[in-house]
Amino acid sequence: MKLYSMPSSGNSYKARLLLALTGRAAEIVDCEQGSEALARARAGRVLPYGKVPALVLDDGRVLAESDAILWYLGEGTAFIPADAVKRAQMLGWMFWEQYSHEPVIAVRQALLSYPDRAAEATPARLADLLERGHAVLRVIEDRLADADWLVGGRVSLADLCLYAYTHTAGTRGGYDMARFPGIGAWLDRVRSLPGYVGLSS
């Protein structure tokens, strides 16, 4: 397997984190924003619609979409619950991440981090993303009020998926994480998992 991955991107990090936690190997092709490697992969039409992450399987088939890659790499591991209802609840959090969390929490981080997004980073836009992001984080905080993990009493793909952009929400996104002590403890639990690697590893 070959994972085309952007080192600075939470979406790419999801797959790298799961590979590390499950002890699976894949060739990682770093494609940083603005890099020659990314331009080359796009020119070679390796990446569906030019996007990373993309997982190229040994038979040549390609998987896109970070959470679908997580699912593929997670099948057959304990990161997908055995119970059908919990499995669907896990996917529910992952769809929620793509629809409600990423477009707010990750976008504010991108606007503040990537020079080519700076023009979009108007005060009004940043203020809107800040307010909406705190409401999004409140949903996770409420869920963790009486649970260590999002689904089924143990770590699942839902936690990894939401960890990716939540663990940098304060440092990169300017969110006030002191309001969310439950999230803080949950981030620590993820960091303590055997095999854990950080975003910049």
Added chain:
Amino acid sequence: MKLYSMPSSGNSYKARLLLALTGRAAEIVDCEQGSEALARARAGRVLPYGKVPALVLDDGRVLAESDAILWYLGEGTAFIPADAVKRAQMLGWMFWEQYSHEPVIAVRQALLSYPDRAAEATPARLADLLERGHAVLRVIEDRLADADWLVGGRVSLADLCLYAYTHTAGTRGGYDMARFPGIGAWLDRVRSLPGYVGLSS
């Protein structure tokens, strides 16, 4: 099972369509926008975060997120591919729908259909959603250039998920569907499935 469903909403329709296609029964609780039934369900805290669709299982557990409900109802049926790669590709289309398709194609329809969204329906917003929506539809059209279905040569949850808001994109959303003959033929294929029900059924 009890499905809390908004009759006019594509997200709710996904679950109703799959129930019909698989011949499964569920009690449908209609919760139209602005209805007393919706207000009652919200007041009774039945709906996670007040959102529909929500599927209440016989043991009282509740599933939210339209595509996670699709997954749950689809498990054990031929609407989920047996092959692991195809299964992940199917989920990839479903994540893409939530991230890239629904926030454009469904939102333009909502702005034009629901009176409480009319204030957001500025000419600039509608023009932006029109242009971006045509690009989104082009992705589906390209995929269907050499395939009858989105994944694996037969109908899957990916097709039902994307059918929901695509089949009303012209009539409700004002998109120029004449540009997308492949999508037109695919919509007809979905409509021809045994057990098919329409949005307003």
